Every structure is written in structure tokens, then in C-alpha cells.
Amino acid sequence: NAGVTQTPKFRILKIGQSMTLQCAQDMNHNYMYWYRQDPGMGLKLIYYSVGAGITDKGEVPNGYNVSRSTTEDFPLRLELAAPSQTSVYFCASSWGQESYEQYFGPGTRLTVT
Amino acid sequence: GNSVTQMEGPVTLSEEAFLTINCTYTATGYPSLFWYVQYPGEGLQLLLKATKADDKGSNKGFEATYRKETTSFHLEKGSVQVSDSAVYFCALSDRLGGTSYGKLTFGQGTILTVHP
Numbered sequence: 001n002a003g004v005t006q007t008p009k010f011r012i013l014k015i016g017q018s019m020t021l022q023c024a025q026d027m028n029h030n031y032m033y034w035y036r037q038d039p040g041m042g043l044k045l046i047y048y049s050v051g052a053g054i055t056d057k058g059e060v061p062n063g064y065n066v067s068r069s070t071t072e073d074f075p076l077r078l079e080l081a082a083p084s085q086t087s088v089y090f091c092a093s094s095w096g097q098e099s100y101e102q103y104f105g106p107g108t109r110l111t112v113t
Numbered sequence: 114g115n116s117v118t119q120m121e122g123p124v125t126l127s128e129e130a131f132l133t134i135n136c137t138y139t140a141t142g143y144p145s146l147f148w149y150v151q152y153p154g155e156g157l158q159l160l161l162k163a164t165k166a167d168d169k170g171s172n173k174g175f176e177a178t179y180r181k182e183t184t185s186f187h188l189e190k191g192s193v194q195v196s197d198s199a200v201y202f203c204a205l206s207d208r209l210g211g212t213s214y215g216k217l218t219f220g221q222g223t224i225l226t227v228h229p
Contacts, residue, residue: 031215033217041221042222043157044219094215101162102157104149104157
């Protein structure tokens with residue numbers, strides 16, 4: 001049981017480039033989330049999904065896109081990378097109700113220069 | 114909107130010292146409250162939770178009590194170990210007239226370093 005996996009672990013992008021951060025879970029969770037973690041700022045929600053084909057914006061969605069074609073996968077797309085997107089990105093999944101814990105992946109450290 | 118405020122860090126303690134990390138929250142509904150821990154180079158993992166007022170969450174010697182009257186969820190441990198060195202995040206998930214879809218609002222995190 002791998003839990004939540006993310007690839008890549010590290011990536012350096014040039015300004016204006018695009019990339020997709022991959023996230024997969026094998027716990028059959030319907031709910032999945034993308035967060036970014038900036039130093040000293042906690043985690044902020046970018047996008048979330050309540051099931052295959054259903055996604056919605058979180059607190060900081062600008063500059064990102066998501067899709068959810070299967071229960072297992074929830075990729076995050078960065079178009080036209082900007083230095084402000086330098087951050088650590090975490091994917092998480094859960095059963096979704098407010099009392100349930102979220103399971104986090106190990107994170108992707110992204111630098112945009 | 115919802116918000117979580119944690120005490121400023123970093124916190125540096127000697128082994129076997131008593132730990133308190135303060136957390137207060139603002140929520141419009143009936144939140145569940147969580148403490149997550151992040152060890153170096155890893156993702157977050159749940160440490161403990163409480164889902165209603167006066168509930169006490171506990172795990173690995175850590176405790177926190179959901180205090181609705183003071184809107185607080187302070188984390189405590191009676192005797193810390195070097196292995197407790199990590200970043201601790203307080204978080205809430207609010208149910209307002211339905212479901213929040215489990216979305217979490219996090220505090221800024223508190224870095225804890227424990228020396229032998």
C-alpha cells in the first residue's frame with residue numbers, strides 16, 4: 001500500500017515553461033487536494049476534487065489547472081511558470097468528510113528561475 | 114472566513130522539557146480541529162484530532178483539548194524527545210450548513226527543535 005505518491009521530487013523550471021506535477025493514491029479515496037507550502041506561511045489550498053470528473057478551486061488557484069479522469073490520479077498543471085510559483089507542493093487525499101484525516105504525499109519542491 | 118493562528122516559532126527545548134504550542138482559530142461553523150506534524154524532508158502526517166467541543170485528542174504522548182469558549186486547541190507534551198523535532202501545524206476543517214469537502218485551513222506552522 002503506497003498511499004499518496006508524487007513525482008517528481010524536485011524540479012527547476014525557467015520562467016514561462018510549463019509542467020505537470022503528478023499525484024496518485026491507492027486508498028480509493030474520492031477526495032483529493034493540492035496544497036502549496038511557502039516558508040513560514042503554512043499550507044494553502046490550490047484545487048480540490050470530490051471525485052472523478054469533479055474539481056473546484058481552492059484559495060490560490062491562479063496559474064494552475066487540474067483534471068481528475070480517474071479516482072487514483074490528480075495531476076496539477078502549471079502553465080507559464082512564474083517565480084511566485086516557487087514552492088513545495090503537496091498532494092493529499094481523504095474520505096472527504098470534515099472529521100477525516102488527510103493523507104499527504106512527500107511533496108514536490110519546485111523552483112522557477 | 115476561517116483562520117488559524119499558531120504561536121511564533123521556532124521553539125527550542127531540552128530533552129524531557131514540557132512543550133506547549135498555542136493554537137487559536139476563527140471559524141463560521143462547527144469545525145473539526147487537527148494537529149499535523151512534518152518531519153524533515155517528509156509530507157505531513159496526522160498527529161491527533163478532535164471533532165467537537167471538549168474532546169481531547171491524544172497520540173504519542175501529545176494531547177490537545179478542543180476549547181470552544183476560548184476557540185483554542187493548544188498542543189502539549191509532558192516530556193519531549195529529540196525525535197519530536199519537527200514542524201507542527203494546527204488546522205481546521207469547517208462544516209458550514211453542509212460539508213466543507215474536508216478542506217483544511219492551516220496555521221503557519223511551528224518549528225520545534227529538541228536538544229539532548
